Amino acid sequence: MRAEERRQAILEHLRQSSRPVSAGVLAERFSVSRQAVVGDVALLRASGADISATPRGYVILKADQGLIRRIACRHDGLGMEAELCAVVDQGCSVLDVIVEHPIYGQLTGPLQLSSRYDVGQFLSRCTEAGARPLSDLTGGIHLHTLSCPGEDAFRRVQDALRNLGVLLEG
Structure with missing residues:
Protein backbone atom coordinates (compact mmCIF):
# COMPACT_ATOMS: atom_id res chain seq x y z
CA MET A 1 0.00 0.00 0.00
CA ARG A 2 1.35 3.41 -0.96
CA ALA A 3 1.68 6.13 1.66
CA GLU A 4 -1.20 8.21 0.26
CA GLU A 5 -3.48 5.16 0.20
CA ARG A 6 -2.49 4.36 3.78
CA ARG A 7 -3.29 7.91 4.89
CA GLN A 8 -6.74 7.70 3.32
CA ALA A 9 -7.29 4.29 4.94
CA ILE A 10 -6.26 5.72 8.33
CA LEU A 11 -8.67 8.62 7.84
CA GLU A 12 -11.51 6.25 6.95
CA HIS A 13 -10.72 3.99 9.90
CA LEU A 14 -10.87 6.98 12.28
CA ARG A 15 -14.15 8.19 10.73
CA GLN A 16 -15.75 4.80 11.31
CA SER A 17 -14.42 4.29 14.84
CA SER A 18 -16.61 5.25 17.78
CA ARG A 19 -13.59 5.28 20.13
CA PRO A 20 -10.09 6.78 19.98
CA VAL A 21 -7.57 4.62 18.10
CA SER A 22 -3.93 4.57 19.23
CA ALA A 23 -1.01 5.03 16.87
CA GLY A 24 0.17 1.56 17.88
CA VAL A 25 -3.10 -0.05 16.82
CA LEU A 26 -3.02 1.81 13.50
CA ALA A 27 0.63 0.83 12.98
CA GLU A 28 -0.20 -2.83 13.49
CA ARG A 29 -3.26 -2.66 11.24
CA PHE A 30 -1.31 -1.07 8.37
CA SER A 31 1.99 -2.92 8.96
CA VAL A 32 4.08 0.21 9.50
CA SER A 33 5.90 1.74 12.43
CA ARG A 34 4.15 3.86 15.03
CA GLN A 35 6.29 6.79 13.87
CA ALA A 36 5.00 6.35 10.30
CA VAL A 37 1.44 6.63 11.62
CA VAL A 38 2.32 9.76 13.62
CA GLY A 39 3.73 11.29 10.43
CA ASP A 40 0.68 10.22 8.42
CA VAL A 41 -1.67 11.81 10.95
CA ALA A 42 0.40 15.01 10.95
CA LEU A 43 0.10 15.19 7.16
CA LEU A 44 -3.64 14.48 7.31
CA ARG A 45 -4.10 17.25 9.89
CA ALA A 46 -2.01 19.65 7.80
CA SER A 47 -4.29 18.93 4.82
CA GLY A 48 -7.36 19.86 6.87
CA ALA A 49 -8.53 16.61 8.48
CA ASP A 50 -10.09 17.34 11.89
CA ILE A 51 -8.19 14.65 13.83
CA SER A 52 -7.73 15.18 17.55
CA ALA A 53 -5.09 13.43 19.63
CA THR A 54 -6.44 12.27 22.97
CA PRO A 55 -4.68 10.39 25.77
CA ARG A 56 -6.21 7.18 24.36
CA GLY A 57 -5.51 7.79 20.70
CA TYR A 58 -6.68 9.63 17.62
CA VAL A 59 -10.31 10.53 17.07
CA ILE A 60 -12.44 12.45 14.62
CA LEU A 61 -15.10 14.17 16.67
CA LYS A 62 -18.62 13.62 15.42
CA ALA A 63 -20.78 16.70 14.82
CA ASP A 64 -23.72 15.33 16.83
CA GLN A 65 -22.35 15.03 20.37
CA GLY A 66 -25.51 15.89 22.30
Missing part, protein backbone atom coordinates in the same frame (compact mmCIF):
# COMPACT_ATOMS: atom_id res chain seq x y z
CA LEU A 67 -25.84 18.94 24.50
CA ILE A 68 -22.46 20.71 24.77
CA ARG A 69 -21.82 22.70 27.96
CA ARG A 70 -18.80 24.02 29.86
CA ILE A 71 -18.22 23.92 33.59
CA ALA A 72 -15.60 25.62 35.73
CA CYS A 73 -14.02 23.67 38.57
CA ARG A 74 -11.33 24.10 41.18
CA HIS A 75 -9.58 21.34 43.09
CA ASP A 76 -6.15 19.89 43.67
CA GLY A 77 -4.81 16.83 41.86
CA LEU A 78 -6.38 14.53 44.44
CA GLY A 79 -9.87 15.73 43.46
CA MET A 80 -9.48 14.81 39.80
CA GLU A 81 -10.85 11.26 40.01
CA ALA A 82 -13.92 12.26 42.02
CA GLU A 83 -14.64 15.14 39.64
CA LEU A 84 -14.33 13.06 36.46
CA CYS A 85 -16.36 10.17 37.89
CA ALA A 86 -19.09 12.59 39.00
CA VAL A 87 -19.47 13.66 35.36
CA VAL A 88 -19.45 10.24 33.70
CA ASP A 89 -21.72 8.80 36.39
CA GLN A 90 -24.42 11.21 35.20
CA GLY A 91 -24.20 9.93 31.62
CA CYS A 92 -22.09 12.79 30.28
CA SER A 93 -18.68 12.73 28.59
CA VAL A 94 -15.69 14.92 29.46
CA LEU A 95 -14.48 16.10 26.07
CA ASP A 96 -11.53 18.21 27.23
CA VAL A 97 -9.84 20.25 29.93
CA ILE A 98 -9.03 23.94 29.41
CA VAL A 99 -6.75 26.24 31.42
CA GLU A 100 -5.68 29.84 30.94
CA HIS A 101 -1.88 30.02 30.89
CA PRO A 102 -0.26 33.43 31.56
CA ILE A 103 2.15 33.06 28.62
CA TYR A 104 0.40 30.80 26.10
CA GLY A 105 -3.21 31.79 26.70
CA GLN A 106 -5.79 29.04 26.47
CA LEU A 107 -4.40 25.50 26.61
CA THR A 108 -6.78 22.66 25.78
CA GLY A 109 -6.19 18.98 26.37
CA PRO A 110 -8.62 16.57 24.68
CA LEU A 111 -9.83 13.84 27.06
CA GLN A 112 -12.85 12.00 25.57
CA LEU A 113 -13.80 10.26 28.84
CA SER A 114 -17.24 8.62 28.89
CA SER A 115 -17.07 5.95 31.60
CA ARG A 116 -15.38 5.04 34.87
CA TYR A 117 -13.21 2.67 32.84
CA ASP A 118 -12.04 5.60 30.68
CA VAL A 119 -11.36 7.67 33.80
CA GLY A 120 -9.38 4.82 35.36
CA GLN A 121 -7.29 4.36 32.23
CA PHE A 122 -6.60 8.10 32.05
CA LEU A 123 -5.53 8.26 35.70
CA SER A 124 -3.33 5.18 35.28
CA ARG A 125 -1.55 6.81 32.34
CA CYS A 126 -1.07 9.99 34.39
CA THR A 127 0.49 7.97 37.22
CA GLU A 128 2.69 5.86 34.92
CA ALA A 129 3.98 8.95 33.12
CA GLY A 130 4.41 10.97 36.31
CA ALA A 131 2.27 13.62 34.61
CA ARG A 132 0.60 16.44 36.51
CA PRO A 133 -2.79 17.80 35.48
CA LEU A 134 -2.96 21.03 33.47
CA SER A 135 -4.93 22.57 36.33
CA ASP A 136 -1.73 22.54 38.41
CA LEU A 137 -0.66 25.51 36.24
CA THR A 138 -3.63 27.57 37.42
CA GLY A 139 -4.01 26.81 41.11
CA GLY A 140 -6.54 24.10 40.33
CA ILE A 141 -8.91 26.29 38.27
CA HIS A 142 -9.95 24.75 34.96
CA LEU A 143 -12.84 24.26 32.57
CA HIS A 144 -14.26 21.11 31.05
CA THR A 145 -16.31 20.86 27.89
CA LEU A 146 -19.01 18.26 28.45
CA SER A 147 -21.29 16.36 26.12
CA CYS A 148 -24.55 15.45 27.85
CA PRO A 149 -27.66 13.66 26.60
CA GLY A 150 -29.80 16.57 27.84
CA GLU A 151 -30.28 19.41 30.33
CA ASP A 152 -31.30 17.03 33.12
CA ALA A 153 -27.99 15.19 32.91
CA PHE A 154 -26.09 18.49 32.87
CA ARG A 155 -27.97 19.69 35.99
CA ARG A 156 -27.14 16.39 37.73
CA VAL A 157 -23.46 16.97 36.91
CA GLN A 158 -23.63 20.47 38.37
CA ASP A 159 -25.30 19.14 41.54
CA ALA A 160 -22.75 16.33 41.91
CA LEU A 161 -19.80 18.71 41.47
CA ARG A 162 -21.38 21.22 43.84
CA ASN A 163 -21.75 18.44 46.45
CA LEU A 164 -18.06 17.59 46.01
CA GLY A 165 -17.19 21.27 46.57
CA VAL A 166 -15.33 21.55 43.25
CA LEU A 167 -17.82 23.49 41.09
CA LEU A 168 -16.63 27.05 40.60
CA GLU A 169 -19.65 29.34 40.62
CA GLY A 170 -20.11 33.10 40.48
